[in-house]
Amino acid sequence: MGVEKSSFGGLVFGAVFSLVAQAFWAYPLLIILFVLARWVTKKDDQFVGVLLKYLNEEHVYDALPRPSDFQKRPKGWGKGLPR
DSSP: OOSOHHHHHHHHHHHHHHHHTTOTTHHHHHHHHHHHHHHHHHHOTTHHHHHHHHHHTTTTSOSSOOHHHHHHSOTTTTTTOOO
8 A cells, every 4th residue: 555564554553443442533643644654655665664673772873872871881892893
């Protein structure tokens, strides 16, 4: 349907849940989310996967590293990497 499969699964889950819960107000919201997911998939088909990886590992890819982050790393971490 032109949407990445994990976002399509989430949309189907939301549609089934709102149908069972008789929350018919959610259908316009799901249509808007579908259009948004389709637009994002056309721009970058790996966006959802990258976003989910980032959300699981956000502590690794911190934009503003703190001194406590450096103190937690083992001695020699990152040794030999080009700068």
